[in-house]
Amino acid sequence: MNLNTKKAIVGKIASILWVSGSFGSHVSMLYPLSVLNGEGAKTEYTGISFAGATQNLDTGFKVIHNAPRTSSVINSKSISKNGGKCTYRSLVRITENAKKSKSTVSCESLMLDDISVSDTIPVNDIRADDVEFSHEATIGKLSDKTIFYLMSRGISEEDAKAMIVRGFAYPISKELPVEYAVEMNNLINLELEGAIG
Amino acid sequence: MKDLVLNETSIRTSKNYKINNITISDYLNPKYGKFNNTKISFESEKDSVSQDVSKEELAYGISKEKNDEVFKKANSNIKINVNTKTNKSVLIKNTFDKDNTCLIDNIDIESEEGCKETITIIYESDNEGKYYHNGIIRVNAKKDSVIKINILNLLNNKSDNYLSIQNVVEDRAVVDYTYVEFGGRNSISNYYSNVLGKEGKTNIDTIFLGSDNQIFDANYLTDLRGEKTETRMNVQGALNDKAVNHFKGIIDFKKGCKKAKGNEEESCLLLSENAKSLAMPVLLCSEEDVEGSHGNSAGKVNEKELFYIMTRGFNEREAMKLLVKAKFNKIMDKFSNDEYKNRIIYEIDQRME
Numbered sequence: 361m362n363l364n365t366k367k368a369i370v371g372k373i374a375s376i377l378w379v380s381g382s383f384g385s386h387v388s389m390l391y392p393l394s395v396l397n398g399e400g401a402k403t404e405y406t407g408i409s410f411a412g413a414t415q416n417l418d419t420g421f422k423v424i425h426n427a428p429r430t431s432s433v434i435n436s437k438s439i440s441k442n443g444g445k446c447t448y449r450s451l452v453r454i455t456e457n458a459k460k461s462k463s464t465v466s467c468e469s470l471m472l473d474d475i476s477v478s479d480t481i482p483v484n485d486i487r488a489d490d491v492e493f494s495h496e497a498t499i500g501k502l503s504d505k506t507i508f509y510l511m512s513r514g515i516s517e518e519d520a521k522a523m524i525v526r527g528f529a530y531p532i533s534k535e536l537p538v539e540y541a542v543e544m545n546n547l548i549n550l551e552l553e554g555a556i557g
Numbered sequence: 558m559k560d561l562v563l564n565e566t567s568i569r570t571s572k573n574y575k576i577n578n579i580t581i582s583d584y585l586n587p588k589y590g591k592f593n594n595t596k597i598s599f600e601s602e603k604d605s606v607s608q609d610v611s612k613e614e615l616a617y618g619i620s621k622e623k624n625d626e627v628f629k630k631a632n633s634n635i636k637i638n639v640n641t642k643t644n645k646s647v648l649i650k651n652t653f654d655k656d657n658t659c660l661i662d663n664i665d666i667e668s669e670e671g672c673k674e675t676i677t678i679i680y681e682s683d684n685e686g687k688y689y690h691n692g693i694i695r696v697n698a699k700k701d702s703v704i705k706i707n708i709l710n711l712l713n714n715k716s717d718n719y720l721s722i723q724n725v726v727e728d729r730a731v732v733d734y735t736y737v738e739f740g741g742r743n744s745i746s747n748y749y750s751n752v753l754g755k756e757g758k759t760n761i762d763t764i765f766l767g768s769d770n771q772i773f774d775a776n777y778l779t780d781l782r783g784e785k786t787e788t789r790m791n792v793q794g795a796l797n798d799k800a801v802n803h804f805k806g807i808i809d810f811k812k813g814c815k816k817a818k819g820n821e822e823e824s825c826l827l828l829s830e831n832a833k834s835l836a837m838p839v840l841l842c843s844e845e846d847v848e849g850s851h852g853n854s855a856g857k858v859n860e861k862e863l864f865y866i867m868t869r870g871f872n873e874r875e876a877m878k879l880l881v882k883a884k885f886n887k888i889m890d891k892f893s894n895d896e897y898k899n900r901i902i903y904e905i906d907q908r909m910e
Contacts, residue, residue: 474815474845482838483835
């Protein structure tokens with residue numbers, strides 16, 4: 361079990377960047393929180409979850425904009441296979457104090473077989489008018505057209521699918537220090553062995 | 558007087574997000590009585606209406622108490638049997654006044670295979686009284702049928718409006734809603750669509766316009782069960798003064814709904830600093846081969862667009878009205894009857910004064 365509480369209070373013109381990779385534990389609940397209390401504060405969250413057999417990874421991010429001109433960017437990806445369950449939960453709260461704040465949320469979920477589960481449960485609480493807020497999410501499987509394109513270049517189906525999954529995770533792995541990015545790619549390769557097809 | 562907890566979501570979140578349900582404080586039961594101001598008109602002679610409506614429990618609904626109120630105290634029971642294969646229209650117009658203050662309606666729509674119909678239901682009132690509406694609309698769309706339902710809530714801002722909708726959609730049937738939600742001090746709506754059949758489709762396009770202390774609470778849930786089924790939820794709105802909107806939209810791709818598509822979009826224009834928007838667009842997926850997406854946005858009017866329109870000679874209020882109408886335009890275009898479109902435009906002008 362991995363039950364995690366992480367909070368950050370961000371002051372004036374300060375910024376905090378969260379990078380999260382959830383691969384392990386049978387059950388994981390992880391929702392980092394940033395409270396943007398100072399004018400001009402920023403937070404960014406980039407996270408990836410990979411749920412395999414018997415895993416239930418319930419992750420997400422919470423941000424509270426409580427000062428003017430604050431901004432947040434949330435980018436989350438999840439992959440589920442072999443019966444794994446990925447759940448993305450988030451909260452974006454823009455209070456009355458947070459005039460001229462901005463927030464964007466992007467959530468993508470990839471399902472590698474039809475026995476896995478992927479849920480997206482965001483809550484967006486906007487209490488100020490002079491803000492810019494947007495949220496988007498998609499759920500789907502590996503694109504047949506993309507697989508066909510790679511296979512037409514001589515790559516086997518299994519390698520093509522693995523390449524697409526690595527490409528899906530690339531925006532997160534590039535944020536990490538090199539040694540952690542290599543470790544994450546190795547973990548993805550290990551998770552993918554025998555997972556596709 | 559008591560507190561009434563309504564519109565529970567099937568997905569629970571933290572209590573302090575205050576979106577799991579809505580509480581109506583100091584609730585008083587309305588004065589029940591007859592409602593004699595409902596006009597029904599048919600375009601097709603093949604269609605028929607009766608009062609033999611279902612009292613089967615809804616799968617969801619606003620709350621058990623509100624559903625039971627309809628089953629026990631309905632003063633308007635309408636069952637429409639759709640038997641025509643060419644698209645005809647039915648109009649149900651309910652007008653509230655000092656002699657008709659409380660409407661509790663139970664509407665069943667049963668369509669035969671391959672039949673088509675457009676049903677328009679209007680709830681309107683004067684600006685004087687405080688009125689009450691609680692209704693259930695139940696649609697059973699058989700194979701290959703196409704049912705379009707337009708609902709116009711044009712009550713005044715002192716009234717209360719509660720509406721529960723339930724649809725069962727069979728193979729290749731289409732159920733399409735256009736919901737104009739302008740009226741009601743509290744306007745609470747619950748929509749559930751069970752898309753059982755292969756290639757079944759269900760859509761709901763909603764526009765809302767809030768002012769004063771209006772509260773809109775919408776809880777939409779679509780279960781996609783059949784293969785190649787589709788659903789769309791498109792909610793566009795604008796809030797002024799201290800109006801509040803709660804939107805909970807859940808698309809659930811159930812196991813077995815291969816190649817299903819679901820799209821959910823909610824966008825709210827905040828026209829005053831006290832307006833609030835709370836949204837929870839949810840995607841649940843237990844099937845791999847699907848396409849699901851949702852989007853949610855909130856913010857104020859684009860200042861550049863406002864400035865551009867004002868340079869053309871419009872004052873700020875008129876420019877705002879134009880931008881709100883532009884936002885609603887795509888959904889308003891679904892009305893083939895210009896009379897309804899013009900009525901909606903008139904209501905926007907009045908409510909934004």
